[in-house]
Amino acid sequence: MMLSLLPRTLPHVPRSSRAMSGVRLQVVPGRCLYDAPLRLQVRGLSPGQDVSLHTALSDEGGQLFSSVGRYRADSSGELDVSRSPALEGGSYTGVEPEGPLWSLEPRTPLRRLLKKDVRSPYQLRFSLHPHPPGAPLASAAQDRSFMGEGVTRVPVRDGRVRGSLFLPQGPGPFPGVIEVQGTGGGLLEYKASLLANRGFATLALAYYNYEDLPKDMKEFRLEYFEEAVNYMLKHPQVMGPGIGLLGHSKGGDLVLSMASFLKGIAATAVVNGSVANVAATLRYKDITLPPIGIDAKKLKLPQPGVGDISDVLLNPLEEANRKSLIPVGRADCKLLFIVAGDDKNWKSDFYAQTACQLLAEAGKEKPEVVFYPKAGHYIEPPNFPLCKMSMHKLVGMPVVWGGEPKAHAMAQVDSWKRIQDFFNKHLKKKSQL
Structure with missing residues (x-):
């Protein structure tokens, strides 16, 4: 509720x-x-x-x-x-x-x-x-x-796991969520802290350019993210038997990879994520997902010195690029895709539909897909203003992100509620089985 x-x-x-x-x-x-x-x-x-x-x-x-x-x-x-x-x-x-x-x-x-x-x-x-x-x-x-009365922030230095765990007020246990941000690196906690106010024990997980983690995006081991899942599953304040994942942008393809390969995940919400592995090699045991390639010729310049990169990534369904495709059909959790129709970072709608196709081919349940025609890439919690353009750390130049201010704002209000409803439904339900 x-x-x-x-x-x-x-x-x-x-x-x-x-x-x-x-x-x-x-x-x-x-x-x-x-x-x-x-x-x-x-x-x-x-x-x-x-x-x-x-x-x-x-x-x-x-x-x-x-x-x-x-x-x-x-x-x-x-x-x-x-x-x-x-x-x-x-x-x-x-x-x-x-x-x-x-x-x-x-x-x-x-x-x-x-x-x-x-x-x-x-x-x-x-x-x-x-x-x-x-x-x-x-x-x-x-x-x-960002932290209401009674919410506590616990710095996490558990094995290799680095981040901050936000615990709601009260004795618990609470539905558990791991929140993974995009390519900016470091540790951002604003979504995790706001979710804790709504009753979720939420781990803001850093994965590069933070403390002793890798300094740049070259290669990631999914075992690191598996450690984070196990940390949450063992925590006395986290309600089992499964946890939720929330990822935006690069964090979206990371949580899809987690859902596809790891155990203990009950629900995964992807906000404008890719169905292909992006920007860095991902390894898990003997499996390797190379980063999807790019076609720099498809970079557009809507204004001098500012790029539109929405067409730059190659199609992961083409045979030459399928090694980068995340095997979403392996996922056994509930899935929610939040999709912006005016995402100028990449083709979020195409990726969500591809995920639906992969799940259908594997005989899995169709995921929930929510489409916002005039929203842009950075769908945040309510009241954050639309980011029209900013520097893209990996591209090395300013890029446009898409979206119309009012429609984008309405998408943020609606999607924030849907994400909470999604986790409440599937995490609490799982815990009572």
Whole structure:
């Protein structure tokens, strides 16, 4: 069952300010989880007064993300972002309760909003201005956290396994999930911490460029990921007999490989992943999956110095490339594919359909495939703004990622719920057999 987006573990303390004009801007609660809805109201305006709502967030590197919404007060001099339509001329239009968040854009080009230290919140700053522009009428702030009250973060240094385990509040045991990110390397914990708030014991797993792990993407051993699975299966706070896997981009083909070769996996969710092994050789015992080849001639340049790499990878179904194809037909777990129709990184829809074909050929159950036509590659938890373009570490140049801001935002809200529902259904069900 989907948990409330406003958990009781965080206090509902409003933050607001009243300027000399008597205008009051209120955001409720003053502290919440990052993926929670936005509730913002304004009182004390003149009936029909035109105003602009400015939203700002500074990331951990001090880079500013901002958005502007144009509004008109109702006949009582009030507006409610959840009901009042935003007018033309701002970052979003129409009734968009979370519009101030998902429409945030970086002041510095090629910047993607991330959260590396989940122990501290992001602070959103809101200010209300008259239109035409003038001095602020009122302001307010809201802290958005990644770890709710009672969630614990446990650094993992178990054998070769490196990462962070996030445990929900309470005695447990809890459904267990391993979360694997893409090609950026290091350790990113924001998805794992947010899932722990929803009742999942979640391991954010590093696999290269972190501590004593390999420094680059040349070759990976699936035995490392097998150790991580066994770590979770043996943990007293993790509900057995099987765990879940969540992977995005490169993490998607890694979790598909895990599901295809390893035991103890009950459910695997793939977000815009490949059905071929990508970028680095993968070995497991006497099995080798070479990285799928590329055709650099298919690189497109939608604007000077920025690439579109969506057609660069070779087709893994062609005979010459089949050695890179992950044998998905071997997987015995439930599978969920989250697919963006405007993914400019690679052909996520084709890969999901290929996985369906491979499973059908093996006589396996058809997986669940959820398709979002106008979403881009970086489908994140709710309220992360669309990353339109950024530097691709492996390609060595900026690339576009695809997606339309509003449609992408709606895909994030829907897919985040579906992923939680998927794990709740299949992990808890498995544990009761």
